[in-house]
Amino acid sequence: MSKNVPEVTRRRSATGLLALAALLGVGAALVYAAQATLSSYVVTLLALMFLNIALAVSLTVTNGFAGLFSLGHPAFMTIGGYIAAVLTYPPARKDFMLPDLPAVLLTNQIPLLPALLAGGIIAAILAFLVGLPVLRLKGHYLAVATLGLIVIVQGLATNWSGLTRGGSGLNGIPRLTDIWWCFGFAALAIYVALRLKFSSLGRAMMATRENAMAAELSGVSTYRVRMLAFVIGAFFAAVAGGLMVHLITVVTPKTYSVVLAFNLIAMVVIGGSGSVFGAVLAAIALTGISEAARPLEESLNLYGLSQVIVALALILVLFFRPNGIMGGAEPRLLRRLF
Amino acid sequence: MLEVRDLHVTRGATEVLKGISLEVLEGETAALIGANGAGKSTTLLTLSGLLRAKSGTVRFEGASGSIDLTKLAAERIVGEGLVQCPEGRQIFHSLSVEENLSMGGYLRRDRASLGSSIEEVHALFPILKERAKAAGGTLSGGEQMMLAIGRALLARPRLLLLDEPSLGLAPQMIERIFDVIETLKKRGTTILLVEQNAAMALDIADRAYVLENGRITLSGSGRELADNDRVRQAYLGIAS
Numbered sequence: 001m002s003k004n005v006p007e008v009t010r011r012r013s014a015t016g017l018l019a020l021a022a023l024l025g026v027g028a029a030l031v032y033a034a035q036a037t038l039s040s041y042v043v044t045l046l047a048l049m050f051l052n053i054a055l056a057v058s059l060t061v062t063n064g065f066a067g068l069f070s071l072g073h074p075a076f077m078t079i080g081g082y083i084a085a086v087l088t089y090p091p092a093r094k095d096f097m098l099p100d101l102p103a104v105l106l107t108n109q110i111p112l113l114p115a116l117l118a119g120g121i122i123a124a125i126l127a128f129l130v131g132l133p134v135l136r137l138k139g140h141y142l143a144v145a146t147l148g149l150i151v152i153v154q155g156l157a158t159n160w161s162g163l164t165r166g167g168s169g170l171n172g173i174p175r176l177t178d179i180w181w182c183f184g185f186a187a188l189a190i191y192v193a194l195r196l197k198f199s200s201l202g203r204a205m206m207a208t209r210e211n212a213m214a215a216e217l218s219g220v221s222t223y224r225v226r227m228l229a230f231v232i233g234a235f236f237a238a239v240a241g242g243l244m245v246h247l248i249t250v251v252t253p254k255t256y257s258v259v260l261a262f263n264l265i266a267m268v269v270i271g272g273s274g275s276v277f278g279a280v281l282a283a284i285a286l287t288g289i290s291e292a293a294r295p296l297e298e299s300l301n302l303y304g305l306s307q308v309i310v311a312l313a314l315i316l317v318l319f320f321r322p323n324g325i326m327g328g329a330e331p332r333l334l335r336r337l338f
Numbered sequence: 339m340l341e342v343r344d345l346h347v348t349r350g351a352t353e354v355l356k357g358i359s360l361e362v363l364e365g366e367t368a369a370l371i372g373a374n375g376a377g378k379s380t381t382l383l384t385l386s387g388l389l390r391a392k393s394g395t396v397r398f399e400g401a402s403g404s405i406d407l408t409k410l411a412a413e414r415i416v417g418e419g420l421v422q423c424p425e426g427r428q429i430f431h432s433l434s435v436e437e438n439l440s441m442g443g444y445l446r447r448d449r450a451s452l453g454s455s456i457e458e459v460h461a462l463f464p465i466l467k468e469r470a471k472a473a474g475g476t477l478s479g480g481e482q483m484m485l486a487i488g489r490a491l492l493a494r495p496r497l498l499l500l501d502e503p504s505l506g507l508a509p510q511m512i513e514r515i516f517d518v519i520e521t522l523k524k525r526g527t528t529i530l531l532v533e534q535n536a537a538m539a540l541d542i543a544d545r546a547y548v549l550e551n552g553r554i555t556l557s558g559s560g561r562e563l564a565d566n567d568r569v570r571q572a573y574l575g576i577a578s
Contacts, residue, residue, distance in 0.1 A: 200444060207430050207441050214428035217386060219416035219445035219493060328432060 016337045024187060031183050043179050047247055049287040050182035054189040054240050056267040056283040057276055061193055062233030063265065064274035064328070065202055066226050067209025068135075072127065072146035073237040073264050074256035075153040079126065080119030080238025081245035081255070082157060082164055085173045087115035088246070093172065100162035112176040116242040123238030127231045135226045138212075142230075150258055157253035169252025177246040185243060189236055193276045194330070196232075198338040205229050206274065259307065263290075266314045272324025277331055282324075286310055339364040339528050340385075340420075340497055345394035347377075347384050354380045356552040357394065362497065362545070364399070367519070367529040369543035369560060371536040371573055376549045378532045379425055382499050385530075386422045387412035400496065417445050419496030425505060425532075427486040431475030435466055438474045438485055442492030452492070459488040462518060480511035487518065497528045504535045516542060536573035540564040548573070 035043055055073060062070045086098070087110050094106055126149075134145045157164045164170070196202040207215040208222045215222050245251045267286055271278025290306035297305045317324060340362040347355040354377045362368040372378050383389040385396060387410055396407040400418030407415055430438050439459060443452045460467040463484040469477065474485060483503060490498060500519065504512040516538050523529060523542065533539035540546055543560035548569060556563060563569050570576040 200440070203433070203437055203441060204444060206433060206437075210430040210432060211428050213388065214424060214430065215441070216388060216412040217416065217422050217424055217428075218441045218489065219413045220441075221411065221413045 019337055020191075027183065027187065031179055035179060044247065045287075045291055047177070047179040047182040048244070049284060050179070050186040051240050051244050051247070052264075052267070052287045053186040053280050053283040054182075055237060055264055056271070056279040057186070057189045057193045058233045058236030058240070059264050059268050060271070060274065060276055060279040061196060061205075061236075062229050063268050064279070065197065065205040065209065066229035067206075067273075068226060068230060069140050069143040070146045070230060070233060071143055071258065071261040071265070072130070072149050072230075072234060074258065074260045075146065075149040076123040076127065076234045076237035077241030077244065077256040077260075078153050078157055078251075078253070079123045080116070080241035081251045082170070083119035083122060083238075084112070084115040084242030085170050085245050085251055086163065087118060088112055088174060088176060089170075090174065097170065097172075098163070098165055112181075112242075112246060116239045119242045120235040120239040124231045124235040127234030128227065131227045131230045135223055135230065146261075147258070150261065154253045154257070164253070167253060169250060169255070171250045173245055173249045173251065175246060175249050177243045181243055182247070185239065189240075190276060190280065192232075192236075194334065194338045197274075197276060197330070198335070201225070201228070209274075263310055266310050270314060270317045270324055272326035272328050274328035275324065275326035275330060277334060278324055278326030278328075281326075286313070289313070339399050340530065341395075341397040342381075342385075343395045343397070345381070345384065345396065346392040347380055347389055348392050349380065349389070353392075354552050355384070355391075358549065358552070358554050360547050360554060360557070362528060362530050364528055365526050366544040367523045367531060367542055369531045369533060369539040369546040370549055371533055371539055371546065371563075371569075372549035373572075374534070377552045378549055379501055381549070382422055382424075382501050382530075382532055384408075385415075385420060385499060387415045398497070413445070416493055419494065420499065421490045421493040421495035421497070422499040423486050423490040423501065423503065425501040427479075427482045429474040429477075429482050429485050429489070431473065433474055434471050435474055435477070435485060436470040438489055439466065439492055442489035444493075446492075446494065455492055455494070459491055462491075462521070463488055480507050480514070483507060483511070483515055484518075487515070491522075495527065497530060498522070500529060500531045502532060502534060504533060504538065512538070536569070537564075540569075540574075 034046055059073055062068050086105060089109065091107055091109055094101060130145055130149060134141050158167050204215065204220045204225050207218065208220060208225050212222050241256065263286065267282040268279055271282035289309055293306035293309055297303050342358060342360045344357045344359055345355050346353065346357055358381065370378055370381065380389060384391050385407060387407060391408045398405055398407050398418060398420055402418065405418065407420065430441060439456055443455065446452050465481055466485060466488055474482065477485060503515050507515065519529065519542060531539055531543065540560040540563050546558065546560045546563045547554050548556040548563065556566065556569065
């Protein structure tokens with residue numbers, strides 16, 4: 001591997017960096033072209049697709065690399081969304097929308113980026129606290145705990161009216177996100193996930209998923225590695241939630257629910273658990289399918305059709321390709337770059 | 339190098355180890371033999387910190403001096419140089435052979451010498467180099483055993499624990515694995531070998547212990563135990 005000869009490694013990573021920059025440039029050019037030619041509705045759709053990519057990729061770190069079964073993404077997105085919304089809300093509107101806010105929050109307004117980070121960090125801390133007892137247990141307790149977390153966060157968002165305006169949610173959130181934010185964030189998520197995957201820490205995550213006992217005997221603290229995977233996923237989910245809230249300009253306690261957790265897990269499984277590239281493909285496909293199904297739902301009065309299609313796609317993939325489209329691997333080209 | 343004193347271990351409600359004591363000196367190969375359920379694997383898992391002792395001490399001359407392993411976390415124990423190659427190979431099936439090996443060097447910070455250690459393992463098991471890119475799960479049982487030993491060697495063991503390396507392998511492959519153990523022994527690696535295949539284990543061992551129902555019932559040099567009537571009857575299948 002790359003460790004043997006440092007000189008070659010350096011040269012390879014230099015060309016790798018160049019290729020990555022080129023890839024990013026192509027992506028940016030496409031985004032620019034899309035923004036110039038397509039309707040604002042389609043551009044918003046593409047922005048949502050980028051956020052879905054970031055969400056699926058971050059869930060790949062938690063559920064794919066480390067083999068945890070977390071349903072927690074909607075909870076972390078809700079937290080990130082509300083925090084980012086409240087922090088960026090103009091004080092003039094806060095006066096009548098959220099009059100019961102603590103004074104500090106009522107009079108101050110901060111830019112989007114620190115607001116996103118604040119949401120991400122608080123979600124990461126919450127994930128840490130949930131993981132503290134749960135990740136010590138063997139088996140799928142995390143699924144149950146994170147399912148509970150969704151309910152708890154929804155309950156908090158509904159009843160902590162002073163901070164969240166209760167069940168009616170927050171609307172008229174400033175539209176601070178555009179397709180560039182979403183593109184950049186998706187690129188960041190992909191980059192972080194791939195760097196992680198081909199690092200010794202990422203390998204330790206996958207080793208823990210494969211055989212926890214052997215990982216321990218190789219000197220891996222499986223508890224610590226799982227915790228990291230869970231916290232990283234939560235951070236990215238919360239930031240994505242913050243971005244999404246500022247794209248759609250509305251957030252309610254029910255915006256991000258278990259259905260979303262199901263859709264994201266479908267993306268990870270269809271893509272091939274542990275494959276970043278697969279998760280990206282599946283996120284693009286499922287976002288496209290559910291948007292395409294929307295006019296059908298309306299004209300045929302078949303609401304919920306897109307859910308049926310997603311579930312059907314999941315069943316078919318599990319039947320014909322149990323390991324998902326990519327089976328946990330990455331295309332050879334990507335492997336060479338990282 | 340390793341000194342176990344009056345070790346008691348319970349699993350669930352059962353007391354599996356009822357106060358065992360044994361020692362392994364630096365550079366020697368010790369064997370622990372016994373029937374199914376005698377507590378051999380429990381002993382090794384306790385040494386590695388995956389099971390906790392109820393009482394007793396485990397003194398080990400580790401990287402940071404003489405320490406008691408019974409309170410140490412599993413990953414710290416590996417760092418101290420007590421490395422186990424577990425029963426049933428336990429390789430990482432979907433990771434490549436190469437990745438499996440580098441997992442063995444997970445705690446090593448000396449990246450440069452890791453490369454030469456991998457080459458040493460390749461010299462010992464050429465098949466692992468040939469199949470470097472293959473997924474670990476696609477290897478045959480014997481190759482997986484080599485991979486498991488190679489992985490353990492990459493952790494730079496001061497004391498290598500081998501749990502049933504002959505388990506489920508063809509006789510020819512068992513010969514090869516024991517050849518490798520012999521090679522490691524000649525290179526000065528300290529080894530604690532757990533085996534049901536008592537004949538081969540006693541043949542290679544400088545020191546041996548017989549474990550029965552959670553107690554050490556016999557000990558001596560490999561030769562002495564191989565000549566012992568009771569061992570011959572119970573473990574070597576030779577009527578006297």
